[in-house]
Amino acid sequence: MTNRQLFLQHVATTSDFPIALEIERAEGIYMYDPSGKPYLDLVSGVSVSNLGHGHPKVKQAIKDQVDKYMHLMVYGEFIETPQVQLAKLLSDNLPESLNSVYFVNSGSEANEGALKLAKRYTGRSEIIHFTRAYHGSTHGALSVLCDEEMKNSFRPLLPDVRMIEFGNQGDLEQITEKTACVILEPIQSEGGMIIPSKEYIQALRARCTEKGALLIFDEVQMGFGRTGKLFAFEHFNVVPDILCLAKAMGGGMPVGAFISDKKILDSFKTNPMLGHITTFGGHPVCCAAAKASLEVLLEENIVDDVQRKGELFVELLKDHPLVKGFRQLGLFIAVIVESKEIMLEIMKEAHELGVVMDAFLFCDDAYRIAPPLNITDEEIHHASNLLIQAMDKVNK
């Protein structure tokens, strides 16, 4: 079996993407196949490479940390400098109640940890989640997936899990004194970029507070500037009890975190032991990369320009006859087209023209534009021209 066939099998587990590209190297906003053909990256590894590929400051931080050490035993015996520095930088840029950081390896594990923490802290078992939600692929994260059919072959999953409709204020009544936590992305990514109203998210926050249920925001995909704020919850003037991060956090390296107030996270320390432990979670090389990545984002004021850049894409694409509308906030854009077939055809033509964008897991009639946040205006014009050419080919 060739490498390409193996890769296709891997992709087939998560999407019906029309072509699988083999990428040999990547730099900035471009990825290159083994023949040297460039592809403009409008996906950023699903909101991972928010600073583009191979940012020099991130690479240098990785090299420097490799020279210092790569792993220590961290079940409480040592505290690693890169973790201390990253935790401080994160909490300096978060509301005061998000002051305690637990580092993990991935988005799924961040959500796993958060669900466990909520159960431990509240002593309750019920978990509430939402329609059109994706939170990861481990058993706990799968339990709060929206799609019942996708879950079927993995049952039994977590008991005492209840799904309510995203955006429906009436459904919030289902959050009660029995609820340990409510988990959601304040802005839904895989649902096709669903932006709820401020009133809705504020009502959700108030209901959780009233009932003593913890509010968990999964910002694995929307965190670190994607929506034009450092964190998506800033759009709603609310603060979650637990914030889950990963993807862009590591600047391309695998690291995640769940973050809460000390009094909540401390419940993992009390008996019985084993609140959550992980061998590689918060790996020092990944934390060094994460710190450098967040520093670049902040020092270069990259987030400030993200909404304008998103609007530029919309402006350049809006008059194409295949475009039926947009759901956009910052550089996360769902371009709405008439059907799944058209969306897949556009993606295929775009690949051939050397531009890569993506589909959504739970929204068939839109494609996703989510490029590195430091994309230039010139690159946005170039990418939009290529997308227009691809759509022209499908439209003829």
Ligand code: PMP
């Ligand atoms: N939550 C959200 C919103 C995600 O988009 C993803 C990954 N697509 C995850 C959780 C899971 O993250 P990971 O793949 O790092 O486990």
